[in-house]
Amino acid sequence: MPDHTNHGPHVIETRDLTRRYGEITAVDTLNLTVRRGEVYGFLGPNGAGKTTTLRMLLGLIRPTSGGIAVLGSSPGSAGSLARTGAMIETPAFYPHLSGGDNLRVLARYAAVDASRIDLVLDQVRLLDRAGDVFREYSLGMKQRLGVAAALLKDPELLILDEPTNGLDPAGMTEMRALIRELGQGNRTVLLSSHLMHEVEQTCDRAGIIAAGRLVAEGTIDDLLGEDALVVRAEPTLDAMAIARDIAGVRRASLVRGAIRIKTLPGAELDPAYLNARLVGAGVAVRELRLERASLESVFLDLTNPNELPARGDWPGHPDGNDTIHDEEVADVA
Amino acid sequence: MLRSGLYMLWAELFLLRRRVATWVLLGTWTGLGLLFGYIVPYAMYRSDDDEGPSALTGMLPDQLTQTVLDGFPFYGGAIALMLGVLSVGSEFGWDTLKTLFTQGPGRGRIFTAKMVALAIMIVPFAVSIFAFGTVASVIIARMEGITVVWPDSGTVLEGVAAGWLILVVWAAVGVLLAVITRGTSLAIGIGILYTLVIEGSISLLVDTVSFVEPVVDFFLRANSYSLIRPLGGASGASGDSAATDGPGAFSGPYVDTTQALVVLVVYALVLTGMSAWLLRRRDVA
Ligand SMILES: Nc1ncnc2c1ncn2[C@@H]1O[C@H](COP(=O)(O)OP(=O)(O)O)[C@@H](O)[C@H]1O
Ligand SMILES: [Mg+2]
Numbered sequence: 001m002p003d004h005t006n007h008g009p010h011v012i013e014t015r016d017l018t019r020r021y022g023e024i025t026a027v028d029t030l031n032l033t034v035r036r037g038e039v040y041g042f043l044g045p046n047g048a049g050k051t052t053t054l055r056m057l058l059g060l061i062r063p064t065s066g067g068i069a070v071l072g073s074s075p076g077s078a079g080s081l082a083r084t085g086a087m088i089e090t091p092a093f094y095p096h097l098s099g100g101d102n103l104r105v106l107a108r109y110a111a112v113d114a115s116r117i118d119l120v121l122d123q124v125r126l127l128d129r130a131g132d133v134f135r136e137y138s139l140g141m142k143q144r145l146g147v148a149a150a151l152l153k154d155p156e157l158l159i160l161d162e163p164t165n166g167l168d169p170a171g172m173t174e175m176r177a178l179i180r181e182l183g184q185g186n187r188t189v190l191l192s193s194h195l196m197h198e199v200e201q202t203c204d205r206a207g208i209i210a211a212g213r214l215v216a217e218g219t220i221d222d223l224l225g226e227d228a229l230v231v232r233a234e235p236t237l238d239a240m241a242i243a244r245d246i247a248g249v250r251r252a253s254l255v256r257g258a259i260r261i262k263t264l265p266g267a268e269l270d271p272a273y274l275n276a277r278l279v280g281a282g283v284a285v286r287e288l289r290l291e292r293a294s295l296e297s298v299f300l301d302l303t304n305p306n307e308l309p310a311r312g313d314w315p316g317h318p319d320g321n322d323t324i325h326d327e328e329v330a331d332v333a
Numbered sequence: 334m335l336r337s338g339l340y341m342l343w344a345e346l347f348l349l350r351r352r353v354a355t356w357v358l359l360g361t362w363t364g365l366g367l368l369f370g371y372i373v374p375y376a377m378y379r380s381d382d383d384e385g386p387s388a389l390t391g392m393l394p395d396q397l398t399q400t401v402l403d404g405f406p407f408y409g410g411a412i413a414l415m416l417g418v419l420s421v422g423s424e425f426g427w428d429t430l431k432t433l434f435t436q437g438p439g440r441g442r443i444f445t446a447k448m449v450a451l452a453i454m455i456v457p458f459a460v461s462i463f464a465f466g467t468v469a470s471v472i473i474a475r476m477e478g479i480t481v482v483w484p485d486s487g488t489v490l491e492g493v494a495a496g497w498l499i500l501v502v503w504a505a506v507g508v509l510l511a512v513i514t515r516g517t518s519l520a521i522g523i524g525i526l527y528t529l530v531i532e533g534s535i536s537l538l539v540d541t542v543s544f545v546e547p548v549v550d551f552f553l554r555a556n557s558y559s560l561i562r563p564l565g566g567a568s569g570a571s572g573d574s575a576a577t578d579g580p581g582a583f584s585g586p587y588v589d590t591t592q593a594l595v596v597l598v599v600y601a602l603v604l605t606g607m608s609a610w611l612l613r614r615r616d617v618a
Contacts, residue, residue: 092428
């Protein structure tokens with residue numbers, strides 16, 4: 001278990017967290033750090049292991065191996081749960097009870113004063129529908145009730161697992177605004193999502209998970225990195241070798257048939273110069289364009305199974321010694 | 334600790350009270366009790382001119398305990414089993430365990446609250462049939478012009494307590510099955526199958542297969558019937574009761590009453606303990 005106190009900077013810390021289901025390794029030696037007060041995005045495609053990780057953080061399931069500290073205590077302990085609010089996957093409530101009655105039951109369990117019920121219902125704008133039975137709520141209302149329930153304890157740590165899933169665009173926007181609002185002040189929010197722009201809009205820092213592994217972690221700015229040049233050219237491998245030779249190029253890799261070229265920080269690569277070099281070497285250039293940095297491109301880059309990420313490339317990556325070089329990547333491709 | 338425990342208990346009782354199924358089961362239970370204990374026997378009595386007044390004995394107020402208790406080990410068990418299955422099994426179906434288990438109190442305390450609430454909820458089940466039985470027997474006595482002789486209150490109290498214990502044990506069976514199967518339907522199916530096929534059929538072999546008896550002595554059925562026997566239930570005292578010739582017919586073997594009491598209490602504790610152990614260590618997925 002990582003050594004830190006209740007008041008340390010890390011609200012959540014996992015060490016080599018692993019969970020297997022038979023042959024499937026849902027979460028694989030994951031090292032996650034969430035700092036006090038931040039809105040942390042836990043980004044990954046469906047099936048990446050986000051929910052499995054969050055369940056372990058809450059003590060709902062046990063890790064196969066590895067350590068977890070949540071608010072300085074073990075996951076699922078009374079000490080950590082008293083200060084954590086969570087909504088995992090779909091919101092689950094008693095279908096025959098009203099939203100308000102559901103919260104009344106949970107408030108008793110959480111030993112929270114009943115006066116908080118109307119407060120949190122108001123916070124998620126559900127107060128006027130509090131008397132309706134949960135079964136009859138729309139999906140958006142169910143999600144909002146889930147958030148309200150998570151807020152009952154006025155928790156230091158709020159864990160929300162894809163809270164915008166299934167919402168219409170307006171509902172999504174509203175939910176994201178709410179999450180930002182909730183993340184203000186000292187409260188720490190851990191938001192899982194498979195939507196890059198959601199994390200980009202909502203979070204301060206993010207970790208990217210793919211196939212159970214944390215492939216990048218850092219501030220959104222860090223993760224966004226630089227713009228990239230995308231080239232389609234024949235023969236592709238020749239083009240890639242030429243691109244790699246150019247000073248300032250950090251990385252040239254094959255992504256779905258195109259070469260993506262990234263430069264070292266501060267270095268600029270003029271598309272005209274690249275084009276001239278390629279054509280000069282007898283390579284036919286079919287497409288050359290500039291790709292603006294977005295978490296989306298980072299995400300695709302990192303989670304593309306055809307191209308293993310260069311581990312350690314990313315600022316704050318906890319796993320820097322496990323580097324795969326671009327050459328190896330190219331060979332694989 | 335105590336205060337938060339009481340809050341949790343309030344929550345659990347609230348959940349039980351607000352379930353339609355609870356009241357449907359209570360209604361079914363009292364309905365069956367009245368039907369088998371009073372309505373059917375009285376209809377038979379009225380339609381058969383040969384029956385002497387002695388056939389009325391079991392339907393009169395002073396025989397309340399004997400008549401009412403017969404239903405507990407029989408359909409009472411099935412009703413309580415369903416109540417137990419629903420109280421925990423539905424939480425799996427609704428996926429609400431994850432919501433409860435992230436509130437703070439440990440799984441052990443939450444489960445304890447559920448079990449205490451269930452045991453409390455079974456009190457009205459045990460009491461109601463005695464209450465309705467009293468009303469029915471007084472009505473019959475009046476209609477037949479027989480002076481009402483009230484039953485011994487001590488016996489009635491013992492009857493309520495014994496009936497309550499029997500229902501609690503069956504509810505504990507239901508809870509364990511629900512936890513094992515993580516749901517309701519299969520749990521109810523297995524539970525009913527167990528009562529009818531395993532306990533029911535094997536009990537019938539007692540007279541023919543010698544090694545069966547020691548096994549049957551630990552069946553819920555044998556111990557439940559044995560517990561109520563000294564109170565007059567499941568015996569000839571009430572004449573033609575369901576226990577002697579109805580579908581719930583039970584002809585032994587009987588065990589010692591104290592032994593039955595101990596066995597049933599141990600059952601309730603062990604079954605509940607097993608459920609708690611499973612619930613605490615398994616994944617909530
Ligand atoms: N209870 C389970 N049994 C077997 N496999 C599971 C179970 N839960 C999750 N998995 C598997 O673990 C992987 C990660 O799932 P999950 O954590 O739900 O992903 P995410 O939340 O990122 O979409 C998936 O391959 C999923 O099929
Ligand atoms: Mg998920």
